[in-house]
Amino acid sequence: MIKVAVTGAAGRMGGRIITLVTEAEGLQVAGAVEAPGNPKLGEDAGLVAGCGQLGVAITDSLEQALSGADVLIDFTWPEVTLANLGVCKKLGKTMVVGTTGLTPEQRAVVEDAAGTIPVVFAPNMSVGVNLCFKLLKDMAATLGEAFDVEIVELHHNKKKDSPSGTAVRMGEIVADALDRDYNKVANYHREGMCGERTKEEIGMQTVRGGDIIGEHTVYFVGMGERIELTHRAMSRDMFARGAVRAAGWLAGKEPGLYDMQDVLGLK
Numbered sequence: 448m449i450k451v452a453v454t455g456a457a458g459r460m461g462g463r464i465i466t467l468v469t470e471a472e473g474l475q476v477a478g479a480v481e482a483p484g485n486p487k488l489g490e491d492a493g494l495v496a497g498c499g500q501l502g503v504a505i506t507d508s509l510e511q512a513l514s515g516a517d518v519l520i521d522f523t524w525p526e527v528t529l530a531n532l533g534v535c536k537k538l539g540k541t542m543v544v545g546t547t548g549l550t551p552e553q554r555a556v557v558e559d560a561a562g563t564i565p566v567v568f569a570p571n572m573s574v575g576v577n578l579c580f581k582l583l584k585d586m587a588a589t590l591g592e593a594f595d596v597e598i599v600e601l602h603h604n605k606k607k608d609s610p611s612g613t614a615v616r617m618g619e620i621v622a623d624a625l626d627r628d629y630n631k632v633a634n635y636h637r638e639g640m641c642g643e644r645t646k647e648e649i650g651m652q653t654v655r656g657g658d659i660i661g662e663h664t665v666y667f668v669g670m671g672e673r674i675e676l677t678h679r680a681m682s683r684d685m686f687a688r689g690a691v692r693a694a695g696w697l698a699g700k701e702p703g704l705y706d707m708q709d710v711l712g713l714k
């Protein structure tokens with residue numbers, strides 16, 4: 448039995464992850480963590496998640512939650528994730544990181560920790576999105592320089608980071624396939640007399656509103672034809688299901704940085 452601790456236990460993702468761990472074969476919730484001062488501290492994690500009593504109280508001590516756990520699933524905030532990585536590294540626990548919005552410097556800290564413990568780090572844990580990542584690489588390589596690439600993503604009005612980690616990953620995959628440096632060619636802003644579009648740039652636009660779970664479209668626009676690859680999330684469960692699958696997959700893995708392409712065997 449793989450024992451799982453979950454941070455952000457009272458959050459949108461944390462609750463679904465706790466529920467899906469209880470439904471997964473061979474996995475069990477062993478710890479649940481929330482921020483100091485969270486009103487749900489001390490309450491049963493299963494009751495808070497809406498999947499019935501689990502006998503696991505939500506604590507603000509990660510060390511305590513990890514004492515009986517093999518793996519941590521973390522969908523919180525970047526600075527919290529980095530602190531939690533330090534604890535997992537110290538205790539030798541594996542970790543699934545779903546948190547998005549990490550800066551390049553913060554991502555480097557994740558990479559460094561993966562030198563000591565096995566870590567799955569993926570801005571989007573859905574099977575469908577990860578298949579899109581694979582398709583995008585082929586599309587960009589085949590369509591090449593003749594097509595302009597633009598990415599549009601839509602999310603709910605509570606999302607804190609823009610553009611989404613998934614949109615950035617899509618941009619990086621396209622840039623890599625076209626032998627471009629994403630950080631140099633990403634264009635997040637057009638306003639006023641900003642001039643013609645350059646051939647190399649990858650436009651990145653965000654829409655925020657209501658309860659949109661997440662939509663991403665990559666446009667490849669050529670002369671006389673246009674290809675659009677769209678993924679629409681209809682429920683948060685697709686992310687949570689991927690995270691739970693990653694937690695099971697990590698058991699027995701060597702230290703290293705893995706992504707969902709590894710977990711799903713798409714490489």
Ligand code: NAD
Nearest residue numbers: 455457458459460480481482522545546547570571572686
């Ligand atoms: P949320 O705000 O609902 O949940 C975050 C939770 O973390 C909150 O309950 C908060 O109290 C808790 N938290 C804060 N500090 C903590 C601490 N020190 N210890 C433990 N818990 C702490 O947000 P959400 O919608 O659940 O999203 C969380 C993150 O997951 C975001 O970065 C989001 O972009 C990302 N996300 C990733 C994927 C993916 O597939 N990788 C999918 C959806 C969301």
